[in-house]
Amino acid sequence: MNEEVRRSIEECSQMERFNLVTRLGNDILINGGEIFRANEAMQYAARVLRLEGFNAYVIANGIFSTAIIDGRFYSSRICYVRLAPIVLCRVDELNHLSRRIAAGKCGPYEIRAELDRIEKMEAAGNMTKIFASGIGSASFCYLFMGSFFDAFTAFLAGVVLNLFLIYAAPRISVSRIMRNILASLVVAMFCCAMYSVGMGDSLDRIMIGAVFPLAPGIPLTNSVRNFLENDYLSGLIRLVDAFLTAGCIAVGVGAAMRIWFTATGGIFR
Amino acid sequence: MNELINVILENEEGLTVALQVLLQLAAAFVGTVAFSVLFSVPKEYRSACGVTGGVGWAVYLMINSLNHTPIIGAFAASAVLTIMSRYQAVQFKAPTTIFLLCGIFTLVPGAGIYYTAYYTFMGEEATALSYGMDTIKMAVAIGLGIGVAYSIPSFVFGWKKEPEVWNDEN
Numbered sequence: 001m002n003e004e005v006r007r008s009i010e011e012c013s014q015m016e017r018f019n020l021v022t023r024l025g026n027d028i029l030i031n032g033g034e035i036f037r038a039n040e041a042m043q044y045a046a047r048v049l050r051l052e053g054f055n056a057y058v059i060a061n062g063i064f065s066t067a068i069i070d071g072r073f074y075s076s077r078i079c080y081v082r083l084a085p086i087v088l089c090r091v092d093e094l095n096h097l098s099r100r101i102a103a104g105k106c107g108p109y110e111i112r113a114e115l116d117r118i119e120k121m122e123a124a125g126n127m128t129k130i131f132a133s134g135i136g137s138a139s140f141c142y143l144f145m146g147s148f149f150d151a152f153t154a155f156l157a158g159v160v161l162n163l164f165l166i167y168a169a170p171r172i173s174v175s176r177i178m179r180n181i182l183a184s185l186v187v188a189m190f191c192c193a194m195y196s197v198g199m200g201d202s203l204d205r206i207m208i209g210a211v212f213p214l215a216p217g218i219p220l221t222n223s224v225r226n227f228l229e230n231d232y233l234s235g236l237i238r239l240v241d242a243f244l245t246a247g248c249i250a251v252g253v254g255a256a257m258r259i260w261f262t263a264t265g266g267i268f269r
Numbered sequence: 270m271n272e273l274i275n276v277i278l279e280n281e282e283g284l285t286v287a288l289q290v291l292l293q294l295a296a297a298f299v300g301t302v303a304f305s306v307l308f309s310v311p312k313e314y315r316s317a318c319g320v321t322g323g324v325g326w327a328v329y330l331m332i333n334s335l336n337h338t339p340i341i342g343a344f345a346a347s348a349v350l351t352i353m354s355r356y357q358a359v360q361f362k363a364p365t366t367i368f369l370l371c372g373i374f375t376l377v378p379g380a381g382i383y384y385t386a387y388y389t390f391m392g393e394e395a396t397a398l399s400y401g402m403d404t405i406k407m408a409v410a411i412g413l414g415i416g417v418a419y420s421i422p423s424f425v426f427g428w429k430k431e432p433e434v435w436n437d438e439n
Contacts, residue, residue, distance in 0.1 A: 088367045089311045123309035132306035139300030144380050208380045217377035224412035250386030
């Protein structure tokens with residue numbers, strides 16, 4: 001650790017350092033980093049920033065941390081972490097930052113500047129994401145035995161899905177559950193409409209591809225990993241998230257088909 | 270293996286099958302890369318994510334076509350996939366999550382969820398239940414696959430916990 005870093009640590013108040021450490025953990029967790037990663041990064045940062053008796057308890061949607069202030073009092077922070085969209089490039093950057101902190105190459109002011117920068121980071125623009133969603137839908141449609149024609153329709157459906165998620169969903173502030181139901185409803189209605197005007201060979205395959213970006217792969221994987229780390233509480237939170245998301249897709253798709261059947265008399269073509 | 274290749278090369282049907290398999294793998298690769306864009310994976314890791322997804326799907330296809338057991342296929346594929354992402358994580362010095370979350374998407378039972386919904390709303394409860402059970406079994410198989418792959422100690426992948434690793438970074 002060089003002299004400059006040492007000096008800046010001494011200059012910075014204990015409160016400020018404690019805040020920085022919790023913020024680091026919060027950022028890792030909210031962008032989709034693992035729980036143990038958040039925990040370890042906080043422990044390393046606390047050691048380097050000379051926070052006495054630092055201890056943290058991290059679960060899927062919250063951080064509880066304590067440190068000894070002035071050598072006498074226990075100070076604690078409770079940090080609520082909402083379930084947010086995954087932004088993996090930020091996790092990667094935070095991981096690099098955490099390495100640098102642990103190596104003693106990063107003072108508190110630099111950490112704050114880096115956190116400010118990373119919190120705004122994005123690896124792809126909205127247009128790229130919408131396009132990617134279409135490509136993802138199309139390739140999964142093809143993977144599940146769809147024809148190229150199906151894949152093309154699934155591409156359009158995937159684009160519609162992400163247009164809805166990025167532009168329409170934030171305006172109507174609804175819960176995650178309603179958002180997922182609405183999104184799958186919209187996309188399933190779109191598929192039905194496209195299919196009935198003659199786009200695509202198999203409705204089933206188009207739909208499977210189209211709803212794939214909504215499928216709960218992430219909460220399922222994270223939940224399993226939490227269970228393996230003996231963190232049953234976080235595992236349960238994420239397992240419920242996974243099952244609810246799957247249920248929401250089912251309800252949305254089912255409702256859309258019912259509506260379409262009733263409206264058009266059950267004949268697709 | 271050689272016999273298999275001969276069979277594939279000698280008759281025309283074999284060739285179309287081989288082409289189909291190649292196209293499927295390409296689709297798995299492209300699909301995984303597309304999802305990695307959706308989750309804002311840094312550009313330099315995207316092709317690695319795609320490879321993970323492609324390998325996972327290849328394992329799944331192989332076991333599924335040899336034995337017709339999608340559940341075991343999903344188990345083996347997710348285990349192989351997790352091993353790959355752990356290896357890549359050490360190589361790139363990046364979190365395992367990046368590769369695992371994108372790669373696993375090829376195995377998520379999206380089709381199962383869809384069919385369960387479809388048959389429930391068509392009023393065919395028995396079919397819906399059987400699809401629902403299959404979906405849950407797939408999910409459990411994927412979970413177990415990840416679990417098995419995570420039980421391999423990390424030094425196998427060349428991971429060191431000692432602080433030297435932290436220090437040699439720039």
